[in-house]
Amino acid sequence: MAVTDEAIEKIKGMIVTGALRPGDRLPKEADLAADLGLSRNSLREAVKALSLINILDVRQGDGTYVTSLEPPLLLEALSFIVDFHQDNTVLEFLAVRRILEPAAVAMAATHIEEQEVAVLRAQLDELGANPDIDKLVASDLEFHRRIAAASGNSVLCSLLDTLSAPTARARVWRGLTQEGAAARTLSEHRAILDALQARDPEVARSWATVHIASVEQWLASVL
Structure with a gap:
C-alpha cells in the first residue's frame, strides 16, 4: 500500500x-x-x-x-464524475435510475404527507396540457426530487439527485423530438401521484418503473 x-x-x-x-x-x-x-x-x-x-x-x-x-456533501464528488459522461453511457445512468427510483417511490408511498401530494398535484395542474418543454423538464426534476425526499432515505435521495443531470438532458431531447412525450410524462406523473395518495407502494413502484423505462427505451432507439 x-x-x-x-x-x-x-x-x-x-x-x-x-x-x-x-x-x-x-x-x-x-x-x-x-x-x-x-x-x-x-x-x-x-x-x-x-x-x-x-x-x-x-x-x-x-x-x-x-x-x-452528510450524504449530499459526500456525493458531490460522484456528481462531478457524472457530469463528464455525456455519450451513450447516459443509458447506463437511466438503467440505474430504473433500479433505484421505483424503490424510492414505493418507500414514499408509506411516508409522503397529503400536503406534499397536494403541492405536487398543483404543480402539475399549473403546467397545463401543453407546457413549454423547459418548464416541463424543470417540473419533472422537482417532481422526482420531492418524491425521493419523501422516501425518508437521504442516501437514496442524494444518489437519485446525482443521476438527474445527464438524464435531464435526455428528457429535454425527448420532449423536443418525440410526439406526445409531454402528454405521456404528465399522465405518468399523475398515475404515480394517484398511487402515492392511495398509499399503494407496489402500484407506485410499477408506474415509476414504466415512467423511467419509457425514456430509456426511447433513448436506446435513437442513439
Whole structure:
C-alpha cells in the first residue's frame, strides 16, 4: 500500500471508530503524524485527498475539520464524475435510475404527507396540457426530487439527485423530438401521484418503473 493510501486509511479509521466525529478539528499536524506513525508529508497528501471528496474541510489559518459527512456533501464528488459522461453511457445512468427510483417511490408511498401530494398535484395542474418543454423538464426534476425526499432515505435521495443531470438532458431531447412525450410524462406523473395518495407502494413502484423505462427505451432507439 502506498504511503499516502496508508495515511488515508488511518484517518478514515479514526472517523469510522468515532475517534474523530463530524465537526471535530484534527490535532496539530505534527502531533497527528506522530500518533499515526506517518511522515508529515504523507499526512498532508492524505488530508488533501480527503478534502477533495468532502471528508475533511481545510480552513486556512484555522485548522482542518471533519465535515458533516452528510450524504449530499459526500456525493458531490460522484456528481462531478457524472457530469463528464455525456455519450451513450447516459443509458447506463437511466438503467440505474430504473433500479433505484421505483424503490424510492414505493418507500414514499408509506411516508409522503397529503400536503406534499397536494403541492405536487398543483404543480402539475399549473403546467397545463401543453407546457413549454423547459418548464416541463424543470417540473419533472422537482417532481422526482420531492418524491425521493419523501422516501425518508437521504442516501437514496442524494444518489437519485446525482443521476438527474445527464438524464435531464435526455428528457429535454425527448420532449423536443418525440410526439406526445409531454402528454405521456404528465399522465405518468399523475398515475404515480394517484398511487402515492392511495398509499399503494407496489402500484407506485410499477408506474415509476414504466415512467423511467419509457425514456430509456426511447433513448436506446435513437442513439
